[in-house]
Amino acid sequence: MxxxxxxxxxxxxxxxxxxxxxxxxxxxxxxxxxxxxxxxxxxxxxxxxxxxxxxxxxxxxxxxxxxxxxxxxxxxxxxxxxxxxxxxxxxxxxxxxxxxxxxxxxxxxxxxxxxxxxxxxxxxxxxxxxxxxxxxxxxxxxxxxxxxxxxADYEHGTTSSEIAKIFDAMRPGLVDLRARVLDKPAPQGLSGRFDEKTQMQLARTLARTFGYDMAHGRVDKAVHPFSSGSGLDVRITTRTSETDPFNCFYSTIHEVGHGAYEQNISRDYLLTPLGRGVSMGVHESQSRIYENQIGRSRAFTGWLFEQMRDSFGDIGVSDADAFYAAVNKVHNGYIRTEADELQYNLHIMLRFDLERALMQGDLEVADLEAAWNDRFEADFGYAVDKPSNGCLQDVHWSVGLFGYFPTYSLGNVYAGCLHEALRRDVPKLDTDLAQGDTSAATGWLGEKLQQHGGLRSPRDTIAHAAEMEPDHAPLMDYLEQKFGALYDL
Amino acid sequence: MxxxxxxxxxxxxxxxxxxxxxxxxxxxxxxxxxxxxxxxxxxxxxxxxxxxxxxxxxxxxxxxxxxxxxxxxxxxxxxxxxxxxxxxxxxxxxxxxxxxxxxxxxxxxxxxxxxxxxxxxxxxxxxxxxxxxxxxxxxxxxxxxxxxxxxADYEHGTTSSEIAKIFDAMRPGLVDLRARVLDKPAPQGLSGRFDEKTQMQLARTLARTFGYDMAHGRVDKAVHPFSSGSGLDVRITTRTSETDPFNCFYSTIHEVGHGAYEQNISRDYLLTPLGRGVSMGVHESQSRIYENQIGRSRAFTGWLFEQMRDSFGDIGVSDADAFYAAVNKVHNGYIRTEADELQYNLHIMLRFDLERALMQGDLEVADLEAAWNDRFEADFGYAVDKPSNGCLQDVHWSVGLFGYFPTYSLGNVYAGCLHEALRRDVPKLDTDLAQGDTSAATGWLGEKLQQHGGLRSPRDTIAHAAEMEPDHAPLMDYLEQKFGALYDL
Structure with missing residues (x-):
């Protein structure tokens, strides 16, 4: 040898x-x-x-x-x-x-x-x-x-200054968009109680709909949903709440994005250094585009509306447009993982700044709760009511995942670029999604990005698939258009 | 250091x-x-x-x-x-x-x-x-x-000749007892369908009743029930059949015997060479005494009868005596794990002789099925009808567990010795068991045997606990008395 x-x-x-x-x-x-x-x-x-x-x-x-x-x-x-x-x-x-x-x-x-x-x-x-x-x-x-x-453990080839630059460029726009949206009347939400077993059944249907392969995976419950494993054994988790089925369904689609990425990497790379998602940011680009740009699109939610009515009967909204508005409702809330697409990145920026300060010695652990609560109130306009809604909500720091949080928003930025390219290459996308057929979208992602695993650097992986250098403009444009239309701005 | x-x-x-x-x-x-x-x-x-x-x-x-x-x-x-x-x-x-x-x-x-x-x-x-x-x-x-x-990998300090000697000594008595029992009218069995979720609930109750600690374990389903792990994380599995709830309950009690042994080993031995059950034979002595000498006793089955009636309503037998006879019914059957206490050892002797011949080169793999079927018919008096009832029924050989089977019957022999000593030391045993209280029995086993883990050799572990050298006489006496009384011999 x-x-x-x-x-x-x-x-x-x-x-x-x-x-x-x-x-x-x-x-x-x-x-x-x-x-x-x-x-x-x-x-x-x-x-x-x-x-x-x-x-x-x-x-x-x-x-x-x-x-x-x-x-x-x-x-x-x-x-x-x-x-x-x-x-x-x-x-x-x-x-x-x-x-x-x-x-x-x-x-x-x-x-x-x-x-x-x-x-x-x-x-x-x-x-x-x-x-x-x-x-x-x-x-x-x-x-x-x-x-x-x-x-660099999670996103090699970038620095926290570069990340801060992107975040700083996005933040005023997000704060402004959020303020304009929350000035408008809130759309109706779902109402009723949603049987948790039925939620898990529909969650498994959604997983399969997005191409998740059950012969090489499984879906279980966990407090904080996550995906795990590469190659032939890629497991995902989700959670249920009797009053909030979207939490279950969109956690599932999100984790399916991660899981399908791992499952779709070329089998030639099995148990090699290239046989895993290349970085957390690129991983998150997959989970986010599955969850948001595809899963929360007007076209796909039209199909999901019918599925939910079949499973649960009356769900408190009368038609597909109202359902789309409910899925994308911008609402006050404390929990990152329950945040809407618009405000999510503000939650990340909070954590990024705090953990960066903790690591750089500018913030003591003893002062963490106060710093969190001050920053949250400054960004969101209301006070944290209890630790489980504040600095105790995420598992990450207990696991030692410092430097991981910013990759969530990098993933959103990447997803924005990929979504723009996907729409360009697959004009019939909305027609498919309206039938609950994600195969053109997931197939495009599989071919352009997922199969390559760790072959290229994170940045080059995105650039190769989207045919553009990563940039936050597509994401900001997408958010502005989507929420502008939804809220009559 | x-x-x-x-x-x-x-x-x-x-x-x-x-x-x-x-x-x-x-x-x-x-x-x-x-x-x-x-x-x-x-x-x-x-x-x-x-x-x-x-x-x-x-x-x-x-x-x-x-x-x-x-x-x-x-x-x-x-x-x-x-x-x-x-x-x-x-x-x-x-x-x-x-x-x-x-x-x-x-x-x-x-x-x-x-x-x-x-x-x-x-x-x-x-x-x-x-x-x-x-x-x-x-x-x-x-x-x-x-x-x-x-x-020696499963039972160190013994040889296959010594084992063959014990088996040869037991076999005529077992064949004779079996023939006399099967000459008698068969007792009534259970009838009806038994909801599998309810079975799992009662299985978990039984596990706790026998002292299994759920904070350091869990109960799942598997095709072939087993227990796994030592110390603070000891998991057991069981299986359910809609028509045969005893399969679930006695598999559970059996695996709890294994699991409780591991859980009860002194914490001083955690993650040391002494922190596991000392041998497969001694392990099996625990699972068997839990399952048979305790779990299938007249006293304990009286309590179980009430539990089953509470869970399932009419179960097809009218009183505790008839229930005891049903639990201990001697019946024809192909499957080792479903065999009654009397015939079980004949299943083991079959496997012991075949695998010994395979290993010693006296039997080819190609001839295994024929050899199995011939031997089965010779011992049990009827022919194997399909491979899943014959040489494909056990997982063991696929896992490479050659030399493991004989430890099941050694475990029965050990359990016979321990049971004799337990009865001597705990005269009120049946009074407790009739109330579903196993604590005196499991406490005695914990103190005399389980806590010591691998401190002594397998043989000395039994000798220390039972205060006698291992011998097959107590088991044979116990079987003769129990089935003699049950079948009016």
């Missing part, structure tokens, strides 16, 4: 172990007995330690030095293995192990603190997480910006 | 990784999407390869040489680590990896072949498994009997 072949065989096992670690995360959120938290921490620490050792093994450096890529794909493999190796050797094994253990425990404490509305119970372990992440960021940044180094 | 402490820290991670591998097995049987089989094979192979490397690392041998046990428990740790190390270095890493991969695939093929009644579709992969297991046995036996070497 050549050095390249040896490296690829080794990498295959590493990827397989990474899949196992991911599945443990799925299990923890869906199936694990509550009392198993402590043992799971030890288990996660053990497998993270194995992964760390494999990724940073001197043998990998030797193979990288000797390996010759047989082709362009091979070169991409080597590029990604090198990036992972360079990243990994900067973080001491003990730190990686400690992080796995503390964040595993922190998730349990976060869930408890959230249930009890008790920020103080969460802060000590969050303090530990923040300190460890700063330590990790410092090790990674090697003198540079430690938060940028963390962002 | 001393060599002993370093070794124990290392061992803790190895145990944690072993727990992860076990949980993947659970996932595969309960949750995994059907299309994920191939990828899961690669995942299992990767983690088995990691485990193999850790267990056979030269560093372990060095630590073992230098380590000094601080006390009796420390000495037991070292003894078990040494046994694992000696066992592991005998098997080449490639063979271990190949076995993991082939058996993972074989499980999928077995399930399909079983569903299609297609033995031929299963034989090629079984052939591969048998060849690999023989190779493994040869490596382990180092010139000795290769089947004995495989048995």
């Amino acid at each position: 050549t050095a390249f072949e040896q490296l690829m065989a080794y990498e295959r096992d590493t990827q397989a172990l990474g899949q196992i670690a991911g599945r443990l995360g799925w299990d923890q959120e869906t199936m694990m007995p509550r009392g198993a938290t402590g043992q799971r921490g030890a288990e996660m620490a053990a497998i993270e330690s194995v992964l760390h050792a494999r990724r940073s093994a001197p043998q990998v450096a030797e193979w990288l030095e000797q390996a010759e890529a047989p082709d362009e794909v091979g070169a991409a493999h080597l590029r990604e293995i090198r990036r992972s190796y360079d990243r990994t050797i900067k973080v001491p094994a003990d730190l990686a192990k400690k992080l796995a253990q503390v964040t595993s425990e922190a998730q349990g404490k976060w869930a408890e603190a959230r249930a009890n509305e008790d920020v103080a119970a969460f802060l000590p372990v969050l303090e530990e997480v923040v300190a460890l992440k700063r330590e990790e960021g410092q090790a990674l940044a090697a003198g540079g910006d430690l938060y940028d180094a963390l962002v | 001393t060599a002993f402490e370093q070794l124990m820290a290392y061992e803790r991670d190895t145990q944690a990784l072993g727990q992860i591998a076990g949980r993947l097995g659970w996932d595969q049987e309960t949750m995994m999407p059907r299309g994920a089989t191939g990828q899961r094979g690669a995942e299992m192979a990767a983690i088995e390869s990691v485990l193999h490397a850790r267990r056979s690392a030269p560093q372990v041998a060095e630590w073992l040489e230098q380590a000094e046990a601080p006390d009796e428990v420390g000495a037991a740790h070292l003894r078990e680590i040494r046994r694992s190390y000696d066992r592991t270095i005998k098997v080449p890493a490639d063979l271990a990896k190949k076995l993991a991969q082939v058996t993972s695939e074989a499980q999928g093929k077995w399930a399909e072949a079983r569903a299609n009644e297609d033995v031929a579709a299963f034989l090629p992969v079984l052939e591969e498994v048998v060849a690999l297991k023989r190779e493994e046995g040869q490596a382990l036996a180092a010139g000795g009997d290769l089947y004995d070497a495989l048995v």
Whole structure:
């Protein structure tokens, strides 16, 4: 075997172990007995330690030095293995192990603190997480910006200054659009109670409608919906609320966007460094375009309206236009994951600024709740009423995901670009969507973007598919047009 | 850190990784999407390869040489680590990896072949498994009997000749008792249809009644019920049949016996070599005494009769005596896991003799079905009607579990000894059981046996708890008395 072949065989096992670690995360959120938290921490620490050792093994450096890529794909493999190796050797094994253990425990404490509305119970372990992440960021940044180094874990090839520039350019427009919309009369919402089993049935129908492959996946419930796994085993989760079926359906479509991306990557890349979504931002572009530009379009909601009437009978709105308005209702609210398409990015900008300040040492964990509440009131015009509606609402920080939040809005920006190109290439799109047929849209995304996995950089992945450099203008135009029409602006 | 402490820290991670591998097995049987089989094979192979490397690392041998046990428990740790190390270095890493991969695939093929009644579709992969297991046995036996070497993986400190001696001693008595019982009129069975959701509810009640801790476990469905995991995360499975609720309830109680054993091991042994049930035979002694000597006793079935009437209304038998007879009805049947307490061991002896012959080269895989069917007809007096009732009924061989079957009957023998001692030490047992209170029985087992985990050898574990050397006489006496009384012999 050549050095390249040896490296690829080794990498295959590493990827397989990474899949196992991911599945443990799925299990923890869906199936694990509550009392198993402590043992799971030890288990996660053990497998993270194995992964760390494999990724940073001197043998990998030797193979990288000797390996010759047989082709362009091979070169991409080597590029990604090198990036992972360079990243990994900067973080001491003990730190990686400690992080796995503390964040595993922190998730349990976060869930408890959230249930009890008790920020103080969460802060000590969050303090530990923040300190460890700063330590990790410092090790990674090697003198540079430690938060940028963390962002690179989720979206390589960008910096927090670049992100801040995009966010700053979008924000005045969003604030203005939001103000104009909320000045108008609110459309009618749904009313009634919606059986949760029926919701799960329709959620599974929606998943299949968007091309999610149940032979290589499954749908379960979780407090915070997520998707997990790559290749032949890609699982998604959703949640139900008796009074808010849209939460279930659009969480499902969102996670299907993530899951279908993973399922549609070329099987040639199975258990290789290219066999996963290339970045969190690109991932989010898929979940968002499935959820919003397709799932919340006038055409698709016309079909969904009929489905919901078939499943639930009278749902409190009388026709498809009113249903479309209800789906896209702009409303006050505290929860990011329940936010409408228009205000969502403001929730992200809040988190981006706060976590950037936490990481850069400009904000103490002890002051986090106050900072959150002040910023929220400034942006949204009303005060946070309880921690579960404020700084305890998201699981991310307990898991150590600092640098992850901005990728949600980057994903929206990317989705805007892809949507513009999709409309150009598939003129009959609305005709299809009105019949509940998403195949032209998902097929276009599969061919232009999803199948390529990690072959290109995040930015080039979008540029290749959309045939334009990523830019926030298409998203802003789309939002302005959509909500302008909906609210008679 | 001393060599002993370093070794124990290392061992803790190895145990944690072993727990992860076990949980993947659970996932595969309960949750995994059907299309994920191939990828899961690669995942299992990767983690088995990691485990193999850790267990056979030269560093372990060095630590073992230098380590000094601080006390009796420390000495037991070292003894078990040494046994694992000696066992592991005998098997080449490639063979271990190949076995993991082939058996993972074989499980999928077995399930399909079983569903299609297609033995031929299963034989090629079984052939591969048998060849690999023989190779493994040869490596382990180092010139000795290769089947004995495989048995030692499940029940160390015994040989297949010793087992054959016990089985030979029991068999005439079982055949004779069976013939006398089946000469008598059959008692009435249950009748009606039993809602499967209600069965699962009562199954969970039964699990709790037998002391299974839901905060550290969960109950799911699987084709072939099993238990999985140690310490703080011990999961069990069961199955339901609309016409046969006993299948669900006694599978549940059986698996609770396994699960409670794992849950009740001293927390001091968590993620150490002593933190698991000491052997399959001792494990089976727990599942069997829960299921049979306790769960199928006249006293406990009196309580269960009331529970079932509360849950299902009329169940087709009129009083607790008739219910007791129905629970313990001796009936013709093909399926081991549905066999009654009396005939069960005959099913095991069949498998023991066939797999021993397969391993020793006296039987070809191609002749397995014929050999199974001949032996079955000779022992039970009627012919196997289809492969799913014959040689395709059990998952074990597809998983590579050769040497495992005999431990089921060893477990029955052990359970007989423990039951005799339990009755002696807890005279009020039947009074408690009649109220659905198993705490005196499970408490006795917890204190005498379960808490000690792997501290003593399998044989000594039983001898310590029962205060007698393991012997088949108590089991045979118990069966003779129980079925003699039930069938008026």
